[in-house]
Amino acid sequence: MNARSRVIPAVDYRRTRWANGAGWTREIHAEPAADGEGWDWRLSIAEVAAEAPFSTFPGVDRELVLLTGAGLRLDFADGQSVQLVPPHGRHRFSGERPLLGTPLEGPTQDFNLMWRRDRVAAELWRRPLVGTMVLFADPGHTWVVHLLAGQARFSDDSGLPPLAMGDTALLAAGDGRLRHALDGAGEALLIRIAPVDPAPGAGAGLRLVDTA
Incomplete structure (x- = not known):
């Protein structure tokens, strides 16, 4: 087995606040950057219990996948609106784009993949x-x-x-x-x-x- 290959049990995910403090996420893994500055890519599960602005991440691309809940609406500041619907709706977007996330008919959990595009x-x-x-x-x-x-x-x-x-x-x-x-x-x-x-x-x- 490669020493860097491993299984991370769900019970070991680390619950922490969003970068903007508006919600909670369970961090699965953050791959350290080669230059020691932050991470190159990150996996987490966002908990969206109520309407909230999402954090912005300059230089980062993101993909969200609905895991649980009736759906999540993403309203971007530029006017685009996207709905993630069951069973596993998904959307890829730039981390620089401001947006508001609104759960549909109750809280959602959403798989969050982020990576530094450069x-x-x-x-x-x-x-x-x-x-x-x-x-x-x-x-x-x-x-x-x-x-x-x-x-x-x-x-x-x-x-x-x-x-x-x-x-x-x-x-x-x-x-x-x-x-x-x-x-x-x-x-x-x-x-x-x-x-x-x-x-x-x-x-x-x-x-x-x-x-x-």
């Missing part, structure tokens, strides 16, 4: 988990698996514990290519994080293979 690139998918899924990554790349529903386990040689609903796995490549086989049933968010402007061919190993 340092890394991020892609997110919602995928069913049926049978075996194989993830590959080259050095410098990371896969994230957040289990939305069901249960899953990695191959025995990974050294990683099973995933329960709400848990998150970080699968970071070391000096060589990383391969992890994930087996189970349910649904997951899959995220891949890659350096900006990787060397030619470096992204070729960052791929997902469904074998079911």
Whole structure:
């Protein structure tokens, strides 16, 4: 097992205030920046109990995914309005854009992916988990698996514990290519994080293979 690959149980997420103090979030992971200044990318679950302005993050791109609740309306200062509706509505936007978040018919919890666009690139998918899924990554790349529903386990040689609903796995490549086989049933968010402007061919190993 790569020493940087690990499973983060949902009970270990750290609850903290939003940057603007207007709400609460449960931080899953913040990847330290190589230069020691803050983070390069961050995962959290925002708790939106009432209408509130969202924090702004210059230089950061974001993607929100509705996890629980009847829906969330995002009203941007430039006039755009977007609704995240069940089962897992999502929206990607620039962190500089001021907006107001309003839960529809009760509180929501929302998966929050943020990344510094000048340092890394991020892609997110919602995928069913049926049978075996194989993830590959080259050095410098990371896969994230957040289990939305069901249960899953990695191959025995990974050294990683099973995933329960709400848990998150970080699968970071070391000096060589990383391969992890994930087996189970349910649904997951899959995220891949890659350096900006990787060397030619470096992204070729960052791929997902469904074998079911």
